[in-house]
Amino acid sequence: MATTIAVVARRVGRPCGVCSLPAATREWVEESLAEGSSISSVSRQLGLRPGRESIASHMKGGHLRADLEERVLRHQGLDTVSIVGRITEIAQGHRQTVLEAEESGNGNLAIRARDAELRALGALAAAGFDTERDAQAQVLTRRIANAAVTVAKTDSAVADALLLALDAAGHPDVADLLAIELSANEMGTP
Ligand SMILES: [Zn+2]
Structure with missing residues (x-):
């Protein structure tokens, strides 16, 4: 592609x-x-x-x-999506370690893993996410948006539909930005 x-x-x-x-x-x-x-x-x-x-x-x-x-x-730091996804995975991994450490009675490890989980969750919170679910939803949304833009770049009917939908949803500013992005590729008409 x-x-x-x-x-x-x-x-x-x-x-x-x-x-x-x-x-x-x-x-x-x-x-x-x-x-x-x-x-x-x-x-x-x-x-x-x-x-x-x-x-x-x-x-x-x-x-x-x-x-x-x-x-x-x-x-190159252009992919915030993967950063959020990675932090979420790290938090989940540490939580698993906490559970296992508690089950096996390893108190020190449980405390360290909980600290690590807290730091990962803190990073998510600092990025503006209240829950891991929010973070994952954002990852999904971005992937869908990227796919939509990729298709719009090669198909002007899809591009028009996308711009109209953004307008109708009350985001004319986003539609404008997308129009600029699409026109930069000079691929309006197939
Ligand atoms: Zn190139």
């Missing part, structure tokens, strides 16, 4: 600085990002061609190789 979008974007819209690189260089860029290299350092090592903005828009535009995308976004 990501490749298809990248190919279409290159043909229809402005050429993407990363997608236009020779295949081996593009692969090196994406793999470096997936391993945690910063956008700046990747750009610098290529003599600033492509520049940081090009690399960022390549990442945000859904051009990344599908199997690298999640790792890249996580490393």
Whole structure:
């Protein structure tokens, strides 16, 4: 999917600085990002061609190789969803440890695990979530929204329907932002 979008974007819209690189260089860029290299350092090592903005828009535009995308976004801090999901998993893991430690009478371990669980829950609360359920709902919502935007980018009827639905739901500001995002890809009409 990501490749298809990248190919279409290159043909229809402005050429993407990363997608236009020779295949081996593009692969090196994406793999470096997936391993945690910063956008700046990747750009610098290529003599600033492509520049940081090009690399960022390549990442945000859904051009990344599908199997690298999640790792890249996580490393580059663009994926708050996975952070929330991870904290939730950590809290659940610690809670399991608390229960097991209490059952086996290991008081010290139970206290340490409870402290760890509290820290994870504190991080969730600081991120504005009252319950783990809220956090998980947010993860789900974001994934659905990402999927909707991905489809809207390739299908103008879906894009229009999405914009109308946002308007009708009383979120014209969100519709405007989405319209800008979609038009940046210059893929309005199929
Ligand atoms: Zn690209």
